[in-house]
Amino acid sequence: MRQDTRKHNMRDQSALKQDTEKQETGKMPNQSMLEQGLGQHQGLGRHEKKVRRMQTRTWSRSYVNDAGMTVSGPDPGSFPGNTAIPASERIIQEQGPDKVPMKEDAAGFFLPREAGAFLDQYANRRHYLRIPRGYTEKDPIVLNLHLTGENPDLVDDVVIEAEEDSQVTVLINYTSEEGQKVHHYGRTRILAHRNAHVKLVKAQVLGEMAVHTDSIGGIAEEGARLDVVLAEIGAKNPFSSCNLVLKGEGSEAELDAVYLGDGQRSLDMSYRVEHRGKKTLSRITAKGVLLERCRKTFRDTLDFISGAAGSRGREEENVLMLSPDVRNLSAPVMLCGEENVEGDHALSSGRLDEKILFYLMSRGLSEVEAKKLLAEAAVSSVVEKIPEESIQNRIKDQVRKAIEKGGQTA
Amino acid sequence: MAADRKAKEAEKLERQKAMLEEADRERFDFRDRDQSSFKTDKGLTPEIVTEISKMKNEPEWMLQHRLRSLEIYNRLPMPDWGPSLDELHMDDIVAYVRPNTDMKSDWNQVPGYIKDTFERLGIPQAEQKSLAGVGAQYDSEVVYHNIRDELSKQGVIYTDMETAVREHEDIVRKLFMKLVPPEEHKFVALHGAVWSGGSFVYVPEGVHLDFPLQSYFRLNAAGAGQFEHTLIVVEKGASVHFIEGCSAPGYNMLNLHAGCVELYVREGATLRYSTIENWSKNMMNLNTKRAVVEKNGTIEWISGTFGSHVTMLYPSSILKGEGARSTFTGISFSGKGQNLDTGTKVVHAAPNTYATMIPKATPNTYSTIHSRSISKDGGIAVYRSTVEILPQAVGSKSSAVCESLMMDSDSRSDTIPSLDIRTDESDVGHEAKVGRISDEAVFYLMARGLTEQEARAMIVRGFVEPISRELPLEYAVEMNRLINIELEGTIG
Numbered sequence: 001m002r003q004d005t006r007k008h009n010m011r012d013q014s015a016l017k018q019d020t021e022k023q024e025t026g027k028m029p030n031q032s033m034l035e036q037g038l039g040q041h042q043g044l045g046r047h048e049k050k051v052r053r054m055q056t057r058t059w060s061r062s063y064v065n066d067a068g069m070t071v072s073g074p075d076p077g078s079f080p081g082n083t084a085i086p087a088s089e090r091i092i093q094e095q096g097p098d099k100v101p102m103k104e105d106a107a108g109f110f111l112p113r114e115a116g117a118f119l120d121q122y123a124n125r126r127h128y129l130r131i132p133r134g135y136t137e138k139d140p141i142v143l144n145l146h147l148t149g150e151n152p153d154l155v156d157d158v159v160i161e162a163e164e165d166s167q168v169t170v171l172i173n174y175t176s177e178e179g180q181k182v183h184h185y186g187r188t189r190i191l192a193h194r195n196a197h198v199k200l201v202k203a204q205v206l207g208e209m210a211v212h213t214d215s216i217g218g219i220a221e222e223g224a225r226l227d228v229v230l231a232e233i234g235a236k237n238p239f240s241s242c243n244l245v246l247k248g249e250g251s252e253a254e255l256d257a258v259y260l261g262d263g264q265r266s267l268d269m270s271y272r273v274e275h276r277g278k279k280t281l282s283r284i285t286a287k288g289v290l291l292e293r294c295r296k297t298f299r300d301t302l303d304f305i306s307g308a309a310g311s312r313g314r315e316e317e318n319v320l321m322l323s324p325d326v327r328n329l330s331a332p333v334m335l336c337g338e339e340n341v342e343g344d345h346a347l348s349s350g351r352l353d354e355k356i357l358f359y360l361m362s363r364g365l366s367e368v369e370a371k372k373l374l375a376e377a378a379v380s381s382v383v384e385k386i387p388e389e390s391i392q393n394r395i396k397d398q399v400r401k402a403i404e405k406g407g408q409t410a
Numbered sequence: 411m412a413a414d415r416k417a418k419e420a421e422k423l424e425r426q427k428a429m430l431e432e433a434d435r436e437r438f439d440f441r442d443r444d445q446s447s448f449k450t451d452k453g454l455t456p457e458i459v460t461e462i463s464k465m466k467n468e469p470e471w472m473l474q475h476r477l478r479s480l481e482i483y484n485r486l487p488m489p490d491w492g493p494s495l496d497e498l499h500m501d502d503i504v505a506y507v508r509p510n511t512d513m514k515s516d517w518n519q520v521p522g523y524i525k526d527t528f529e530r531l532g533i534p535q536a537e538q539k540s541l542a543g544v545g546a547q548y549d550s551e552v553v554y555h556n557i558r559d560e561l562s563k564q565g566v567i568y569t570d571m572e573t574a575v576r577e578h579e580d581i582v583r584k585l586f587m588k589l590v591p592p593e594e595h596k597f598v599a600l601h602g603a604v605w606s607g608g609s610f611v612y613v614p615e616g617v618h619l620d621f622p623l624q625s626y627f628r629l630n631a632a633g634a635g636q637f638e639h640t641l642i643v644v645e646k647g648a649s650v651h652f653i654e655g656c657s658a659p660g661y662n663m664l665n666l667h668a669g670c671v672e673l674y675v676r677e678g679a680t681l682r683y684s685t686i687e688n689w690s691k692n693m694m695n696l697n698t699k700r701a702v703v704e705k706n707g708t709i710e711w712i713s714g715t716f717g718s719h720v721t722m723l724y725p726s727s728i729l730k731g732e733g734a735r736s737t738f739t740g741i742s743f744s745g746k747g748q749n750l751d752t753g754t755k756v757v758h759a760a761p762n763t764y765a766t767m768i769p770k771a772t773p774n775t776y777s778t779i780h781s782r783s784i785s786k787d788g789g790i791a792v793y794r795s796t797v798e799i800l801p802q803a804v805g806s807k808s809s810a811v812c813e814s815l816m817m818d819s820d821s822r823s824d825t826i827p828s829l830d831i832r833t834d835e836s837d838v839g840h841e842a843k844v845g846r847i848s849d850e851a852v853f854y855l856m857a858r859g860l861t862e863q864e865a866r867a868m869i870v871r872g873f874v875e876p877i878s879r880e881l882p883l884e885y886a887v888e889m890n891r892l893i894n895i896e897l898e899g900t901i902g
Contacts, residue, residue, distance in 0.1 A: 057491035059755075062796045062828035065491070290834075304844075306819050321834035325801070328831040336823045336844045339816040343844040347829065350837040 046072045046183065046211070051112050053241075053270045054331065055301055064297060064331040067268045069239055070211050071115055072183030074153035079124040087141045091168075092130035102159075107189050107217025110241035110270055115215075119187050123157035131166040131196070140169040140201070140387045147175070147182035147210065156186040162196035162224075169199040173391055176207040176234075183211045184235075190217070192224035194248065199227040203391045205398060206234040208263070214240040222248030222277070229385045232259040232267060233398050241270040246280035246311075257286040258382040258395070261294030261326070262402040272301040275341065279310040286317040287379045289399060292406035295327040302345065306337040313341070319349040320378045322371060323406055372400045456480060459603050466572050466606075471583060479592040479602025486596040493720045493749040493790070498666065498694050561619065567612035568623055571639045574610030581612060585641060589672040589728075590700050597668040597696040601637045605670065608638035613648040613679075622651035622684075640671040642681065644707075649680040655688075665693045667718075673701035675709050677731065682710040684881060686889060689717035691747060697723045705731030712880050715742040715752050716892050724794060726755035729803075740781045741877040743893065744789030744821070753781070753794035753827075758803035758836070781810070782873060786817030795827045797838065804835035814844040815873055867894070 051069045058065065084093050108116055125145065131137060147154055160170055176182045184206065192198045198218070206212055212235035218226045232238045244253040253273050261267050273282040284300050302313040319328055332345045352374050360370035376396055383395050459480050463473040488495060561568070567578060574582050592602035609625045625640070644650055654671075667689065675681045681701070689695055695718040701709040711725045727736035738754040783791035793812050814823040825842045847869050855865035874893060878886045 056824065056826055058794055058826050058828055059491065059796060063830060064828045309819070319831075321831070324804075324834050326832070326834060329829065330831075330840075331826070331828040332840060332842070333827070334825040334842055334844055336814065336816060336825075337819065337821075339819040339821070339846045341816075341845065343842075345825075345840075345842045347840040348838070349829070349831050351834040 046070055049112075051110075051115075053110070053268070053297075053299055055272070055303065055333065055335065058331070062329075062331070064299060064329055067239065067270075067297065069112075069115065070213055070237070071118055071185050072153060072155075072211055072213075073118070073122055074124045074155050074183075079147075079151050079154050085127060085129070085141055085143050087129070088137060090132055090135050091137060091141065092132065094128040094130075095126050102189065102191075104219060104245070104247075105189070105217060106219050106243045106245045107187050107215045107241075109217065109243040109272065111187065111215045111217075116187070119155065119157050119185070123155045123187075125154060125156040125158075127156075127158045129158075129160050129168075129170065131160075131162040131168045131198075133163040134165045135163075136167040137169070140171045140199075142388065143170070143172045145172065145174050145184075146177075147180070147184060147206070148177040149180045149182075152180060152182040154182070154184045154186070156184075156188075158186070158188045159191070160189070160198055160200065161191045162193060162198045164194045164196060166193075167197045169201070169387060171201040171203070171386070171388055171391075173388075174202075174204045174206050174212070176210045178207050179209060180207060181209045181211075182206065185211075185213045187215045187217075190219065190226060192218070192220045192226055192251075194221050195223040196221075197225045197227075199229070199387075201229040201231075201386050201388075203231040203386060203395065204234060204238060204240075205231070205391070205394050206238075208234065208236060208265075210235040212236075212238045212240075214238075216240070216242040218242075218244040218253070220244070220246050220248060220251035220253060220280075223250045224248060225252045226254070227385075228253070228255045229382065230255070230257045230271075231383070231386065231391075231395055232257070232269060233395050234260075235265075237266045237268070239268045241272075243272045243274070244282070245274045245276060246282060246308075247276050249278045250280065251277055252281040254282070255284045256382045256385050257284075258379045259286070259288040259296065259298075260290075260379075260395075260399055260402055261288070261296045262291040262406050263294060264292070265294045267294065267296040267298075269297070270299045270301075272299075272303060273313060273315075274303045274305065275308040275311040275313060275338075276305045277311075278308060280308060280313075281311065282313040284313075284315040285382065287320075287382050288317070289320045289322065289375045289379060289402070290326040290328055291322045291402050293323070293325045295329070297329040297331075299331040299333065300345075301333040301335065302343050304334075304336045304338045304341045304343060308338045309340040311338070311341045313343050315345040317347045317349075318378065319347075320375060321349065321351050322375065322403065368404060372403045375399055375403055454480065454483075454600075454603065462604060462606065466575075468572075468575060469579060472575055472586075475587065475592075476603050476605075479587075479599050482592045483596060483599035483603055486593075486599055488596060489722075492722050492794070493751050493792070495694065495696075495720065497719075564617050565612075565614040566617060566619065567610065569610050571605070571608040571610050571641065574641070578610065578612070581643065582610065582641065585643065585672065585674060586639075587670070587672070589674070589702055590670055590698050594698065598670055598698045601639070601668045601670045601698070605637045605639045607636075608640045608669070609642075609652075610640075611642040611644075611650065611652060613642075613644045613650045615645040615647055617645075617648045619650045622653045622682075624653040624655070636665075636667045636669065638669045640669070641674075642672070642683075643674045644676060644679040644681045646676045647678045648676075651682040651684065654683070654685045665690075667693055667695045667697060669697045671697070671699035671725075673699075673709065675701055675703040675707040675734075677705045678707060679704075680708045680710070682712065683725075684712040686714040686881070687717060687721070687723075688892060689721075691717060691719050693718040693720075695721040695723060697721075699723070699725040700728065701726070701736070702728045702730050703734035703736060706733040707731060708735045709737075711736070711738045711740070711754065712877070713738070713740040713752070714877065714881070714889055715740070715750050716889075718750070719748060721748075721750045721752060723751075724753050724755050726757070728757045728759055729806075730759050738781065739877055739880050741874055741889075742783045742791050744783065744785045744791040746787040746789060749790040749792070750783070751790075751792040751794055752783075753792075755796045756798065756808060758797075758799040758806040758808065781812045782815070782877060783813075783823060784815045784817065784870065784873070785821035785823045788820040790822040790824070792822075792824045792826060793842070796830065797827075797840075798830045799832055799836050799838065801832045804833050806833070806836040807838070808836070809839040810841065812840075812842040813873075814842075815870070816844065816846050 048068055048070050050066045053067050054065050162168055190198050220226050226244055246253055259267055290296055300315045302315055332347050334343045357370050383392050386392050459476045463476055587602055590598055592599040703709050709727050715721050742750045742752050744750040785791040797808050799806050816823050823844050831838055851869055852865045878889050
């Protein structure tokens with residue numbers, strides 16, 4: 001019987017993959033088409049396709065099952081070549097994750113097969129970081145990726161492998177030149193061996209003309225810990241996914257996300273934690289601010305696989321809506337095939353408390369100033385987890401700017 | 411006559427003993443020899459649909475509705491989400507089974523074997539004791555309908571759907587399948603084509619019914635589908651409690667239930683709709699229920715799902731008028747071989763609607779409603795919901811609490827909610843929990859002198875208590891009994 005349950009779960013997962021494979025006939029080019037495109041040396045252009053986002057589908061009228069994914073191909077050599085990231089000598093750096101034997105690709109859960117193959121082949125920034133056994137890198141390893149009019153296409157593929165008992169913090173920061181049409185498509189994969197501790201911070205503060213598609217996958221072995229902090233602040237229609245697999249006994253994951261939506265933008269985020277090992281622990285926390293006419297879709301999933309006895313997971317999303325025309329979609333999913341677990345989720349969505357707003361305004365703040373203060377407070381618990389003050393400030397700036405632009409009462 | 415009945419009963423019991431393995435279900439698992447006067451061929455054609463319509467002496471518009479629905483049914487695909495329906499072979503399900511009796515208004519005129527069935531289910535006794543009216547459906551036709559005289563004098567109409575189509579055409583024609591159009595999904599289109607039986611309730615303005623109305627549906631013929639249609643109109647300021655109970659005996663063949671419930675709650679009216687479904691474990695229960703609530707009206711759904719092989723049931727509420735409310739209280743208990751996919755939908759379509767879909771259970775809030783599910787022995791319990799707040803629905807509030815109890819690791823318990831919020835002037839909350847019976851609680855109770863089994867049973871009863879206390883007494887008793895049966899041998 002136990003096997004049956006597992007089968008059921010597997011079916012769900014493989015269904016997700018099959019489905020994405022089925023859509024190969026969509027707009028996204030297959031391998032041979034890509035090669036043709038490359039042969040003509042016209043760049044690979046932008047490709048869009050509908051991809052499945054829910055592990056278990058639900059009503060089509062709920063508008064959460066699928067989403068459009070954009071992949072943009074780089075002109076060969078369009079991004080400054082692979083360079084070493086400033087880090088201590090003990091960190092082993094190589095250029096090309098293709099050398100890493102990935103037994104299991106957690107990022108592939110949300111990433112259609114051909115989209116992954118595209119990355120394998122055309123990434124123009126490749127980093128492989130290995131943290132040696134027992135070593136603790138004290139300062140964060142920072143990777144600043146700035147897209148400009150001259151270098152508008154970035155396809156990055158980063159792998160972080162933390163060996164037993166090692167510790168590292170990696171910060172990847174995406175920015176772009178204001179007013180430039182730039183494309184980012186990337187993948188980051190983490191493999192945390194026994195008792196390793198990896199903190200990954202990805203701050204996306206791209207300009208409003210940027211296309212951003214991002215995918216993260218993490219695997220935690222026995223006793224390992226993954227801390228992932230994701231900030232989706234800029235870009236036109238940010239599209240991101242993160243799948244963390246708690247494979248080993250006693251492994252832990254903490255996923256903090258912050259997002260900002262304004263103007264006519266559309267945000268699409270799919271985050272998932274899979275509890276596979278015994279006594280695994282996870283927490284997903286998302287804080288968001290939505291303004292003007294933006295649309296946001298946030299899916300978070302806790303998946304307790306049969307056998308993950310003694311595991312606990314919690315997910316939480318708090319959304320602050322500051323304009324009457326925002327569209328706020330959420331799908332907080334919890335899947336459970338194991339009896340001995342505790343799963344919890346909570347979602348709250350609403351506008352600012354009028355009493356607090358009134359109080360602040362009676363103290364002399366304008367409505368916009370008061371809203372800024374409260375919105376900043378709403379996201380600060382996540383923003384403060386970013387170990388770089390300049391990025392923190394940048395995010396807070398963006399939130400303030402967005403409220404100045406669209407935070408007036410309609 | 412009495413001897414004949416006794417002999418028949420003995421025969422039935424004998425057969426039941428031989429054929430049924432699930433001894434605990436015996437109250438529901440008795441069945442009669444197939445004595446139907448009329449059976450359509452397997453499969454579905456426009457001819458069959460026309461025949462059904464003709465048999466029922468229906469007006470032309472209803473025939474046209476059936477034919478249009480059939481056409482939609484043939485066109486629509488199977489749903490691409492939810493539990494697998496691969497086992498369902500539509501062509502094998504007999505669309506229409508009519509028992510060889512016409513509707514009777516005196517219980518004594520109902521044929522013996524049908525009466526036996528209902529007596530064993532406790533319907534007439536319940537009617538005498540506490541119910542304002544009873545409508546019982548045996549296979550596809552309503553065989554017994556009665557309503558207390560005083561209610562009729564107040565203008566309350568409570569009759570079977572066929573009669574309503576003929577005699578209350580002015581009301582029915584405007585409303586029939588307008589709230590749940592056949593285009594909605596494949597099974598509701600099928601329902602539109604072959605619907606048969608069901609209840610029609612009309613409560614005039616300002617009338618309050620102190621006793622609940624009750625309909626009990628039962629499927630008897632093997633492989634028969636049941637497609638009853640329930641239409642309830644509660645006029646301005648009126649109130650009523652409607653109880654629907656369902657069960658079917660266990661056959662080896664797969665049965666289909668694709669009913670449709672349309673509820674119209676007018677300004678300031680209140681409707682409570684309670685259901686306990688205990689279909690046999692070969693039933694595909696693909697039921698559609700929807701209410702539209704006008705200004706300051708209230709719909710209260712009480713929904714218990716115990717039986718069936720596969721259930722897809724999501725009572726939905728459209729809060730159309732200002733100040734409309736909906737509450738949903740649901741419980742499902744999924745055992746071996748069962749996949750119960752249940753939940754609810756709420757659409758906030760008007761300014762200032764307030765949906766306590768499943769509000770918090772904490773003492774300082776005033777709502778006391780929950781969705782709870784239990785899964786055991788490899789059963790799959792899915793809670794699926796959607797809350798939609800349309801842009802004009804400013805000032806809406808919605809809260810949901812959903813709790814799942816896992817009895818073992820062979821089972822599954824999934825929570826798949828989605829929320830679509832389109833205005834900032836709303837407060838929306840959703841909470842869900844999944845877990846098992848805590849060892850500490852069992853230990854505590856055992857320290858107080860209970861055996862482990864007693865302790866666990868007590869905790870499960872406590873878990874469902876917020877639901878059972880919302881039910882009328884006889885249903886609460888039935889639910890507790892069902893839970894005791896379901897729990898036996900699985901814990902301790």
